[in-house]
Amino acid sequence: MKNQGEDILKNSALSVTASRKRILEIFLSADNALAHQDIETKCAEQYDRVTIYRTLQTFLEKGIIHNIPSTDNMVRYALCNETCITSGHHHDNHVHFKCDNCGKTVCLDDVNIPAVNLPKGYTMKEINMVVNGTCKSCK
């Protein structure tokens, strides 16, 4: 195995390009979820803004990353676990945490979203839970 990013791309039947490898590398070495802006900052001199948009879109569709909702108009992205990548669709059922202090958003991979009962007539397809507060680094 030469390169983890390369493997992910091949497993998802995507062609291996420099920008895709670089963006995956950024995700793989990040300890928190990233907004488009974050990625742009890390590689805008190398790759076009449009390419980053398109790459994130592709990664989402292939189940390589998932997006995390927010109230600040900054959708953030994080790597999915193996299951999403191999099955081609999302199986993310974990809670997300956004720290009000350091601003970082993280996946709490071990915290499952609890079940919720919807009123009659509503059908659930996907569920998202985002907790705000103070993270363990900032407490």
Add this chain to the structure above:
Amino acid sequence: MKNQGEDILKNSALSVTASRKRILEIFLSADNALAHQDIETKCAEQYDRVTIYRTLQTFLEKGIIHNIPSTDNMVRYALCNETCITSGHHHDNHVHFKCDNCGKTVCLDDVNIPAVNLPKGYTMKEINMVVNGTCKSCK
């Protein structure tokens, strides 16, 4: 009581202006959460875009409306219940539902967000839950 919107403004110690009354009216008569864009569509000929931004911001701070996170870069807003308005900060603990079919986002006022256990070191301040699927009108 001449006007419900006027009352809300007075209770929040806000001056009563035409644009604020109009925007409140829009919320009061809406059956779903509204994005900035939705409000703009309903009153852009009357009021400036900037005024709408500032009004929503003010309403948020006063606990008149709350915002609903999303993965589509369209934060939506809905009226808070009395408790938020009178106490000046948010007490919204209900689940939100976004229909993939009609696109509407609604407050499920009767569905409380279930408790969740965070890992050691994390402190919760706020919690958001958004469910996607098919709503009762679209089923």
Add this chain to the structure above:
DNA sequence: TTAAGAATGCAACTTTGTTGCAAAAGTATT
């Protein structure tokens, strides 16, 4: 009615996101 303070509209600007198309790079085949 008036004076002080707050909200609004406007202009100018920045940031974010989208689209079409030609050039470049990647992949599969010989």
Add this chain to the structure above:
DNA sequence: AATACTTTTGCAACAAAGTTGCATTCTTAA
């Protein structure tokens, strides 16, 4: 290794979303 085919990229041009400062207008309270 060269080829042909397909996909991805960069660029340009644009559209949409959001921000800021400031002069004018509106609200409120005295």
